[in-house]
Amino acid sequence: MEVVMPEFVLKLYVVGQTARSQRAIANLRQICESILRDRYELRIIDILEDPEAAEVEKILATPTLIKLQPIPQRRIIGDLSDFAKVLEGLDIRKKNQELLQGGTYANG
Amino acid sequence: MPTDNIVNKTATGIPGFDLIACGGLPIHRTTLVSGSAGSGKTIFAVQFLAEGILQHDEPGVFVTFEETPEDIRRNVASLGWDIDTWEAEGKWAFVDASPQTDAETLVVGDYDLGALLARVEHAVRQVGARRLSMDSLGAVFSRFQDIAAIRFELLRIATAVRIMGVTSVLTAERDKEYGDITRFGIEEFVADNVIVLRNVLEEEKRRRTIEILKFRGTEHQKGEFPFTIIPDDGFVVVPLSAIELKQRSSKVRVTSGNAELDEMCGSGFFRDSILLVSGATGTGKTLMVTEFIAGGVRQGEKCLLFAFEESREQLFRNADGWGVDFAAKERDGHLRVVCEYPEVSSLEDRLLEMKNIIKEFKPQRVAVDSLSALERVATNRSFREFVISITSFIKHQEIIGLFTSTAPTLMGGTSVTEAHISTLTDSIILLRYVEMYGEMRRGLTVLKMRGSQHNKNIREFTIDGEGMHIGKAFSNISGILSGHPVLLQDGEIERLQSMFRGDIL
Numbered sequence: 173m174e175v176v177m178p179e180f181v182l183k184l185y186v187v188g189q190t191a192r193s194q195r196a197i198a199n200l201r202q203i204c205e206s207i208l209r210d211r212y213e214l215r216i217i218d219i220l221e222d223p224e225a226a227e228v229e230k231i232l233a234t235p236t237l238i239k240l241q242p243i244p245q246r247r248i249i250g251d252l253s254d255f256a257k258v259l260e261g262l263d264i265r266k267k268n269q270e271l272l273q274g275g276t277y278a279n280g
Numbered sequence: 281m282p283t284d285n286i287v288n289k290t291a292t293g294i295p296g297f298d299l300i301a302c303g304g305l306p307i308h309r310t311t312l313v314s315g316s317a318g319s320g321k322t323i324f325a326v327q328f329l330a331e332g333i334l335q336h337d338e339p340g341v342f343v344t345f346e347e348t349p350e351d352i353r354r355n356v357a358s359l360g361w362d363i364d365t366w367e368a369e370g371k372w373a374f375v376d377a378s379p380q381t382d383a384e385t386l387v388v389g390d391y392d393l394g395a396l397l398a399r400v401e402h403a404v405r406q407v408g409a410r411r412l413s414m415d416s417l418g419a420v421f422s423r424f425q426d427i428a429a430i431r432f433e434l435l436r437i438a439t440a441v442r443i444m445g446v447t448s449v450l451t452a453e454r455d456k457e458y459g460d461i462t463r464f465g466i467e468e469f470v471a472d473n474v475i476v477l478r479n480v481l482e483e484e485k486r487r488r489t490i491e492i493l494k495f496r497g498t499e500h501q502k503g504e505f506p507f508t509i510i511p512d513d514g515f516v517v518v519p520l521s522a523i524e525l526k527q528r529s530s531k532v533r534v535t536s537g538n539a540e541l542d543e544m545c546g547s548g549f550f551r552d553s554i555l556l557v558s559g560a561t562g563t564g565k566t567l568m569v570t571e572f573i574a575g576g577v578r579q580g581e582k583c584l585l586f587a588f589e590e591s592r593e594q595l596f597r598n599a600d601g602w603g604v605d606f607a608a609k610e611r612d613g614h615l616r617v618v619c620e621y622p623e624v625s626s627l628e629d630r631l632l633e634m635k636n637i638i639k640e641f642k643p644q645r646v647a648v649d650s651l652s653a654l655e656r657v658a659t660n661r662s663f664r665e666f667v668i669s670i671t672s673f674i675k676h677q678e679i680i681g682l683f684t685s686t687a688p689t690l691m692g693g694t695s696v697t698e699a700h701i702s703t704l705t706d707s708i709i710l711l712r713y714v715e716m717y718g719e720m721r722r723g724l725t726v727l728k729m730r731g732s733q734h735n736k737n738i739r740e741f742t743i744d745g746e747g748m749h750i751g752k753a754f755s756n757i758s759g760i761l762s763g764h765p766v767l768l769q770d771g772e773i774e775r776l777q778s779m780f781r782g783d784i785l
Contacts, residue, residue, distance in 0.1 A: 187394030196389075219395050226395045232377050233424070234394040250389035257370035261386040 176196070180204075180212035181241035185226060187234045192251050196235035199252040207264060239263075263272045282468045283726040288498065291765040293331025294324070296517030300501040301492060305447055306473055309496075310438045313451045314462045315477030319510055320488065320681050321451040323359070324477065325413035326352065329372065330361045330447045337370040341403045341446075343396075345419035348554035349374040355759075359514045373403040379423060380608075387425065393433035396594040401460040404444055411447045418453035444512055472496040480502065482659045488628070490517055508628035518628060518669055531731075534645075534680060537575025540750035544726050545707070552678040553730065554671050554704060558685040559711030563722055564743055566590065566598060568711070569647045571747055572682050576645040577614045584643035585617045586634060588653035588685075592619040598649055602747045616641050627658040627666045635673055646674055650684040671704045714754065716741070723754055 184200055186193035199215060204212050219226040232251040234266065239262055248261040255267065289303035290775075298304045305311050305328075315321045329340030344352060352374075353363045366372035377396060394756060404412065418435060424430050441448050452462040454476075474493040489504035507517040533548035542548040549555060557568050569585065576583040587595055595617065599606045609615040618637060625633065638646060648670075655663050674681040682706075708727040713720050723736040737753035760767045 187392075187398055190394075192390055192392065223398050226399050227375070227402070230376050230378075230380055231394055231395040231399075232420075233391045233396075234393065235391065235460060246386050247385040249385060250387050250391045253389035257386065257388045257532045261388065 177241070178211055178213040179242060180208050180239065182212060182214045182241065182262075183229075183238045184214065185219055185229070185231050185234055185236045185238070186216065193218075193235060194239075195251040195253065199255070199258070200237065203252075203255060203258060203262075207259075223261045237261075291336070292328055293335040294327050294515050294517065295513060296505075296507070297490070300490070300505050301495070301519060302499045302501065305449070306495055306498055307447050308442055308445055309472050310442065310448045310450055311473035311475060312462070313449055313475045314454050315451070316454055316456070316479060319477040319479040319535045320507070320515060320572055321453075321477060322347070322352070323356070323509055325415040325449050326356050326361065326449050327359075329411050329413055330356075330514070331362075332411040333366055333371045336410075337371075339373075339407040340411040341373045341375060341400065341407065342411045343375040343377055343400060343412070343414040344478065345377045345414070346416055348378045349376050356514075359509075360512045361514075370407055373407045373409070375399050375403050375553050375656070377420075378391055379419070383783070391429075392418070392621070393420075393430070393437070397433075397437050400437060401440060401444070404441065404446055409446055412441050414448065414450045416451040416453060421664060441505060477507075482661075485657070485662070486626070487659065487662055506628050506662065508632060510624065510629060510779045511589060511630060513632075516632060519633060534581075535575040535579065536568075537571035537573070537578075538706070538748055538750070539750075541709075541724075544739065544750065545729055546732045546734050549680060549730065550673065550706060551680055553680055553706035554675060555682045555707045555709065556681070556685060556705040557682065557709045557711065558687055560687045560713060561712060563711035564741070565711060566649055567602065567748055568709070569682060569684060570595075570602055570604055572645065572647055573606075574599070574602075575614065577609050580614070581610075581616050581644035582613075582642065584638065584641055584646045585615070586648045586649070587617060587619045588622045589650055590619070592617060595619065596613040601745065605746075616643070622653045622657045627654060627662050629670055630654065631666055634670060638674070638677060638679075643679060645680045645682070647682045648684070650686050652684075652686040668704065679754050712738075714757070716754075716757070724750060 182200070182204070184196065186196060200214070204214055217225050219231070229236075235249065235251060237247045237248040237252065237258075240247075242263070244263075246261055246263070246265060252258050288307045288309075289301070289305065291298045291304040293299070313321055313324050326342070329342055329493070332338040332340050333420060342349075342352070347355070347760065356363065361457050363372055367374070369735065400412070403783050411591040412436075420434070421427055421430055427630050438448065438450070454460060454462050473495050476491045476493050478489045478491070480489070481487075488509075490507050491504045492500040492502075505517055506733050507515060509515055514607050532551040535548050536542050536545065557565050559565050566589070573583045573585055587597075590598070596606045606615060606617060616637070622630075651667065654666065658666065671683075705728070707729045712723045712725075712728050714723045715721075722741050722743070723738045724741045726734045726736070741750045743747055743749075757766065
């Protein structure tokens with residue numbers, strides 16, 4: 173079987189197990205599972221464990237989500253609590269948003 | 281240096297700064313360095329780390345928010361700092377927080393600067409940093425919207441590095457030279473220590489100053505001190521009022537180069553004194569300098585002359601005319617003549633250059649002809665600071681210094697130079713034109729001679745092919761110094777009348 177490169181390649185940088193980190197992880201997982209199912213690859217990096225990774229990407233704020241694929245690359249900072257804006261930032265089309273409606277969201 | 285009242289300071293190694301900071305920066309604390317654009321903040325921040333590595337073998341971490349590390353490496357190479365090598369040796373680490381142009385950033389929800397803090401902590405541990413610079417905070421505020429949150433985050437970083445035992449310097453922008461300390465009120469949270477750098481345009485001249493606004497719980501010198509940024513040394517503070525007055529007085533006399541003048545001063549000048557020769561243009565100041573230098577050279581002393589009024593050729597030709605061969609003396613290493621237009625450099629740079637030449641050449645006598653030529657390249661205030669600084673430096677070297685000052689009017693009068701220098705000098709010699717019987721003659725008087733008796737007459741002197749000859753005192757004449765000589769002898773009044781008799785008839 174042919175190995176297909178996932179359509180969405182995402183990296184989420186967090187610092188430790190703070191409430192804000194947890195919130196960002198939960199919000200992002202929900203978006204991925206409900207909209208990008210089987211079309212994404214997500215890596216979560218804890219900067220406390222791997223500070224060099226943050227150095228390489230020159231990350232200041234956390235949480236930071238980097239969308240590597242599809243291009244253009246994009247960065248979103250914050251706990252990702254406003255899903256409409258997150259989708260906009262990830263360049264996910266509107267029809268996907270409709271699918272999401274009604275979903276519960278970790279907010280604040 | 282006594283340590284009982286200045287605990288908790290670390291010498292930065294920045295030339296002159298530790299003197300005005302009474303020992304250095306408070307150790308394990310954060311110092312905010314605030315200044316307008318182009319005031320030298322980045323250089324200060326870089327040099328704090330560079331001197332730490334060079335002088336104290338203390339590694340450092342540089343967090344850059346504005347310029348890229350590449351820009352910084354390149355920009356400071358001209359100041360003699362090889363950051364590449366220090367990075368390779370593990371003594372210097374950059375945390376690159378400069379703006380990334382390739383990716384667009386969107387803000388969705390709450391965030392903090394936890395990543396930056398983690399990176400800073402990581403870098404500090406990695407090189408074992410004792411010093412940290414962050415340059416400049418204004419750039420962080422322009423990138424993130426939530427100012428209150430960013431302020432809190434920066435406080436968190438400042439606190440974290442303090443706990444790690446690191447002494448840090450933070451730079452920040454300010455809008456006006458005299459106004460709020462910083463644009464974003466950063467001083468409110470890292471307010472332990474605040475330094476302000478200024479780059480003020482005063483009478484069309486740039487003047488850089490540094491002021492320590494506060495050091496919490498420890499002493500420092502008050503007020504603004506001039507500084508300059510020069511190749512090889514970088515940031516150099518010129519500590520004026522911080523100069524210690526520990527001059528020793530010598531009783532050893534040296535020749536002025538003129539036997540009659542020596543006799544007037546009670547057998548010569550003191551070896552470590554500062555002399556001022558003041559007079560209108562053409563009264564013979566340069567000649568006196570030439571004789572002073574020649575007198576030194578004849579005794580085998582090394583002499584240094586800074587000439588700001590005449591060209592080398594002119595000066596050497598004049599000296600030749602008076603029978604002194606400057607060129608030959610320069611060749612055998614007894615003399616060094618530095619001729620420059622005053623406009624070539626700022627007074628702060630000039631001061632450092634003169635000090636360096638004096639340190640390197642190690643002369644036994646120094647002459648400056650004239651101090652007043654330097655007056656025109658600076659504001660009154662810079663000039664005063666320059667005069668104080670150069671005279672005290674020369675005194676510290678325990679060498680004799682002779683300065684000339686050009687009086688603004690032909691007859692009498694004092695110049696700004698005199699007003700600034702007269703209390704610093706040990707001796708003042710006035711050269712004056714004296715109008716007598718319709719002709720201009722020259723008078724000389726020793727106005728002051730610290731620590732010695734001297735002849736207080738106003739003596740007439742003449743200049744010929746061999747130099748200066750001091751003759752008899754002017755008698756029966758008063759008002760020479762004020763520029764209005766008046767003859768007092770009755771007989772002379774008759775003589776004057778007789779001179780004009782022909783006209784009356």
